[in-house]
Amino acid sequence: MKPLSTAVIAGALIALSACGTPAQEQTGNPGAPSESETLTVVTHDAFTLPDELKEKFAEESGYKVTYVAPGDSGTLVNQLVLTKDAPLGDVVYGIDNTFASRASDEGVLVDYESPALPGNAQQFAADQLTPIDFGDVCINADKAWFEERKLDVPTTLDDLTDPEYKDLLVLTNPASSSPGLAFLLATIGAKGEDGYLDYWKALQDNGAKIDSDWTEAYYTDFSGADGDGPRPLVLSYATSPAYTVDGESSTTEALLGTCFRQIEYAGILKGAANEIGARKFIDFMLSPEVQSAIPENLYMYPAVIDTELPEDWARFAPLASSPIEVPAEEIGANRDRWIQEWTEAIG
Amino acid sequence: MDRGHRLSRGAGWVGWILIAAVPLAFLAVFFAWPAAALILRGFHDGASWSLDGFTAVFSSSRTWKAVGFTLASATASTALCLALGVPGAYLLYRTNFRGRSALRALVTVPFVLPTVVVGVAFGALLREDGLLGWAGLGGTPTAIIAAMVFFNYSVVVRTVGTMWSRLDPRLAQAGATLGASALRVLRTVTVPTLTPAIVSAASLVFLFSSSSYGIVMVLGQNRYRTIETEIWFLTTQLLDLRGAAALSITQLVIVTAALWLSGRAQARMTRALRLQPDVADARRLDIRRDGFPLAVTAVVAVVLIGLPVGNLLWRSLHRDGALSVVNYVQLATTSTMGSDLWSATRTSLVTAAAATVLAVLLGVLVALIASRRPRGRSGRGALTALESVFLLPLGVSAVTVGFGYLITLNRPPLDLRSSIVLIPIAQAVVALPLVVRTLLPVLRAIDPRQLQASATLGAGPWRTLLRVELPHLGRGLGLATGFAFATSLGEFGATSFLARPDNPTLPVVIFRLFGRPGAETYGMALAASVLLAGLAAITMAAAERMRPQEVATW
Numbered sequence: 001m002k003p004l005s006t007a008v009i010a011g012a013l014i015a016l017s018a019c020g021t022p023a024q025e026q027t028g029n030p031g032a033p034s035e036s037e038t039l040t041v042v043t044h045d046a047f048t049l050p051d052e053l054k055e056k057f058a059e060e061s062g063y064k065v066t067y068v069a070p071g072d073s074g075t076l077v078n079q080l081v082l083t084k085d086a087p088l089g090d091v092v093y094g095i096d097n098t099f100a101s102r103a104s105d106e107g108v109l110v111d112y113e114s115p116a117l118p119g120n121a122q123q124f125a126a127d128q129l130t131p132i133d134f135g136d137v138c139i140n141a142d143k144a145w146f147e148e149r150k151l152d153v154p155t156t157l158d159d160l161t162d163p164e165y166k167d168l169l170v171l172t173n174p175a176s177s178s179p180g181l182a183f184l185l186a187t188i189g190a191k192g193e194d195g196y197l198d199y200w201k202a203l204q205d206n207g208a209k210i211d212s213d214w215t216e217a218y219y220t221d222f223s224g225a226d227g228d229g230p231r232p233l234v235l236s237y238a239t240s241p242a243y244t245v246d247g248e249s250s251t252t253e254a255l256l257g258t259c260f261r262q263i264e265y266a267g268i269l270k271g272a273a274n275e276i277g278a279r280k281f282i283d284f285m286l287s288p289e290v291q292s293a294i295p296e297n298l299y300m301y302p303a304v305i306d307t308e309l310p311e312d313w314a315r316f317a318p319l320a321s322s323p324i325e326v327p328a329e330e331i332g333a334n335r336d337r338w339i340q341e342w343t344e345a346i347g
Numbered sequence: 348m349d350r351g352h353r354l355s356r357g358a359g360w361v362g363w364i365l366i367a368a369v370p371l372a373f374l375a376v377f378f379a380w381p382a383a384a385l386i387l388r389g390f391h392d393g394a395s396w397s398l399d400g401f402t403a404v405f406s407s408s409r410t411w412k413a414v415g416f417t418l419a420s421a422t423a424s425t426a427l428c429l430a431l432g433v434p435g436a437y438l439l440y441r442t443n444f445r446g447r448s449a450l451r452a453l454v455t456v457p458f459v460l461p462t463v464v465v466g467v468a469f470g471a472l473l474r475e476d477g478l479l480g481w482a483g484l485g486g487t488p489t490a491i492i493a494a495m496v497f498f499n500y501s502v503v504v505r506t507v508g509t510m511w512s513r514l515d516p517r518l519a520q521a522g523a524t525l526g527a528s529a530l531r532v533l534r535t536v537t538v539p540t541l542t543p544a545i546v547s548a549a550s551l552v553f554l555f556s557s558s559s560y561g562i563v564m565v566l567g568q569n570r571y572r573t574i575e576t577e578i579w580f581l582t583t584q585l586l587d588l589r590g591a592a593a594l595s596i597t598q599l600v601i602v603t604a605a606l607w608l609s610g611r612a613q614a615r616m617t618r619a620l621r622l623q624p625d626v627a628d629a630r631r632l633d634i635r636r637d638g639f640p641l642a643v644t645a646v647v648a649v650v651l652i653g654l655p656v657g658n659l660l661w662r663s664l665h666r667d668g669a670l671s672v673v674n675y676v677q678l679a680t681t682s683t684m685g686s687d688l689w690s691a692t693r694t695s696l697v698t699a700a701a702a703t704v705l706a707v708l709l710g711v712l713v714a715l716i717a718s719r720r721p722r723g724r725s726g727r728g729a730l731t732a733l734e735s736v737f738l739l740p741l742g743v744s745a746v747t748v749g750f751g752y753l754i755t756l757n758r759p760p761l762d763l764r765s766s767i768v769l770i771p772i773a774q775a776v777v778a779l780p781l782v783v784r785t786l787l788p789v790l791r792a793i794d795p796r797q798l799q800a801s802a803t804l805g806a807g808p809w810r811t812l813l814r815v816e817l818p819h820l821g822r823g824l825g826l827a828t829g830f831a832f833a834t835s836l837g838e839f840g841a842t843s844f845l846a847r848p849d850n851p852t853l854p855v856v857i858f859r860l861f862g863r864p865g866a867e868t869y870g871m872a873l874a875a876s877v878l879l880a881g882l883a884a885i886t887m888a889a890a891e892r893m894r895p896q897e898v899a900t901w
Contacts, residue, residue: 040765046862047848051682054849068765069848070753071583078586079753082388086757088764102586173569175584212564215463215861219869220470226869227467230476236864243865299863336585343580344409347569 033275039063041281042269044076044094048297049290057284063277073099073178073264080269081106091278093132093266093285098181100265101332104128109267112279116286121303126328129265132285133300136238136259136320137182139169140252142224145232154233156257157190160203167207169233170221175339175347177213178262183235184342185331186260189324193334197345204346224252239299242310242317250316259320264300367716367733370709370779376761378740378776381751382595388754389592400589404597410577414597417573420488421557424495428552429545431496431647432503434640440508444632450648451891452884454501455829456656459837459883461854462561463861464876468655469494469566471662478654486568494566495556497651502555502830503548505887506785509826510544510792511537529636543613543788550609551784554602554741560840574598578744595747602742606735614731656880663873667866674870678878688856688875695852695882699835702774706831709775710782711820713737715812717783718790734787738780748776749844767850773841778831785830789823790816829890833883853879 039061047069058065068089070079077099080092084107095103103109104127114130124131139160141153154165172180187196204210209231211217219227222234224244238259241250266285268278284290291302295310301319302309389400404410439451457465472478473485484490514537522532538545560575567576574594581591634641666673678688717734721727740748752773756763763769793816801811839854851859853875860872 043848045843045848046859048859066765067848070844075583078583079750081586082750083753083757086754088753175569175580176564210569212568213463213466216466216470216565218864219861220467221474225864226866227471229471230474240864243863336587339584343569 040089436508466565
């Protein structure tokens with residue numbers, strides 16, 4: 001009898017304290033992190049975790065968890081900036097390294113270092129953010145198309161401007177698509193601020209088509225996917241070949257010399273009503289269950305890099321050994337200008 | 348007029364004003380306030396006011412190109428929709444033939460398709476090796492305008508057709524008896540009486556076309572931009588609120604001008620019609636007499652609508668190059684993207700039903716008020732303004748309103764940002780203008796003599812409303828409900844801003860499925876698109892049959 005009544009009283013006390021302390025009071029006390037019964041998780045629109053995992057988190061944490069997904073990575077960060085004084089939720093997942101610096105510069109986040117983040121994930125470190133997963137954005141090729149025509153599959157960015165590969169490539173617009181922005185950064189990383197626009201002009205002269213989003217490029221114009229399009233080269237992900245497996249091999253491959261690495265982060269929103277819950281959610285995203293669910297559900301590599309990968313990934317979706325890099329601070333300082341310049345010159 | 352009568356008339360007006368307050372308050376809270384709040388942010392950076400946004404935006408040649416392209420493409424799309432839609436309205440509402448209902452359902456399908464689906468369907472036809480690739484239309488303004496017509500054709504067909512089916516045929520018959528040729532009857536009798544419905548449809552198509560963001564993004568391939576895509580770009584990608592605010596105001600000016608013009612045209616041309624309750628005059632299709640509308644409509648149905656929709660259906664029935672229903676089986680049986688098909692369909696239907704109830708209730712109020720016939724000029728002016736106000740949501744950027752929601756409805760008592768309630772509300776804001784515009788021409792066309800007769804016979808205004816106007820309204824109600832439901836069913840712009848991933852609607856599921864690589868998800872996305880299109884077609888067909896009892900016997 002006794003333990004039960006203790007539990008009931010304790011439970012009632014917790015419930016009372018949760019109800020009785022409104023968010024404002026908690027933010028008034030900067031020392032102690034806030035907590036409440038509910039947790040609102042803001043994500044990008046591609047976020048999907050299996051229901052079992054979501055339920056498991058809700059059960060273990062005891063929170064009523066709501067997920068909100070207002071847009072892609074860029075839209076998401078801009079909305080967070082706009083709602084700084086009344087945050088959309090407690091914790092955010094889905095900010096990527098092309099927009100990460102805007103979030104930290106605008107003071108949208110508070111610091112948190114998750115104890116669940118292993119040392120081997122330090123390579124992804126970013127201000128105030130916790131890496132959850134990553135992936136490479138690369139040009140993909142339809143292998144059969146090249147075999148049939150006895151043409152070598154191109155391997156480098158420069159190959160793409162070779163007249164041999166005229167009218168074969170489809171890209172996406174950096175101003176409207178996240179892989180498009182990643183590839184723009186790859187060209188800046190490879191050709192430098194002075195050379196990237198000339199490179200794009202050369203791509204254009206070589207007949208590159210630029211679609212507004214990935215879906216259209218991959219499914220309408222690319223020959224190696226289900227849409228049966230006319231072009232054998234497309235901007236996609238290093239993991240895409242794992243989804244075009246035909247028996248013992250994949251019909252497509254990623255050109256690993258053309259990749260830009262995208263890293264996706266989670267962070268705690270400043271002014272969160274449930275900062276403790278936000279921390280728990282970030283730790284949960286780094287837990288072995290979630291990390292091993294990431295490839296199949298989010299199509300990214302787990303940030304905890306010793307997590308076991310699906311068999312197809314190990315065989316058909318290798319990562320680039322040396323992706324093209326642009327430092328985060330540089331992206332933060334110049335991203336908008338680069339996009340503007342690109343749209344003026346190319347778009 | 349005796350004193351008592353004047354008093355009761357005065358009381359009547361107070362009543363109307365109170366009734367007007369309900370939809371006005373709704374629009375103020377869920378449209379005007381959020382949009383204004385975001386636009387104001389563009390002029391006030393927290394410390395001081397600034398008009399830099401205007402200078403920057405209007406000194407850029409990009410802006411002028413976008414404004415020019417917006418006007419040109421929307422005008423072309425409106426003209427084409429009318430040219431193709433009026434013969435279509437005749438054929439589908441004035442003649443009888445086998446398959447007419449199916450054709451009516453088919454032309455509405457595009458109305459609900461999410462742009463990502465249209466991108467895939469049109470893109471496959473227009474690309475170099477596509478069925479229509481020989482025409483070289485990929486990435487041209489022609490493709491963009493064709494897609495706008497694809498989306499909006501049914502607006503003209505249905506708005507004009509519903510009116511046409513109810514015109515008293517004796518007027519035209521009299522003309523013919525007096526020796527007028529068919530063309531002359533059409534020009535001098537039929538078209539003028541249809542003008543209010545035509546103007547109504549035209550203004551809807553113009554607003555839809557000028558604010559279409561998705562079509563221009565997908566089919567414009569960066570070369571063509573509209574004010575709407577510029578606002579989207581500046582807001583969601585650059586967070587340049589000053590530039591976006593300047594553009595939003597430009598958009599508002601254009602929309603207001605368009606509405607003012609259409610309002611004037613309508614005021615000049617509205618005439619009382621003798622509407623008859625039945626479609627008794629629908630004649631059997633006669634190839635010789637109806638050859639022209641038949642040819643025009645056949646081309647539209649086959650090339651413009653049939654090919655993309657058929658292509659979608661055909662491809663949804665394939666997996667790995669072979670004919671198969673596996674896409675549908677997987678869609679129905681597997682749970683993907685955090686939701687299964689059934690719960691997504693349920694969410695879609697429930698949300699759309701809620702949005703429809705809201706939009707139709709408010710729309711009926713607005714239409715009733717706007718169709719009053721006050722004697723004074725100022726009264727008439729106020730009503731025209733009121734009517735236009737309710738059309739504004741169609742012409743203002745969804746991004747502006749969506750971002751506006753984030754910064755306005757963010758505190759108790761109206762902290763609705765992550766509330767599921769906001770989705771039907773946002774959809775109702777979008778559907779409301781359609782409801783108003785489909786109901787108004789019907790109400791306006793009531794013969795004033797009928798209202799006067801009712802008053803002479805001693806019926807008060809409310810009784811007249813109940814016995815004369817509401818039954819008339821019933822006729823347009825089916826169409827209005829159908830449009831509202833279809834709009835909400837396919838709505839993605841507002842929904843995507845407010846999306847709750849654990850409760851996705853069908854368009855959200857389609858968007859997610861298309862966003863993943865792999866034959867499986869691609870096939871399921873196609874199948875889900877076909878399902879959505881089918882739901883829309885069924886809804887519109889049902890809405891047309893939905894006729895209030897009292898009308899059938901009236």
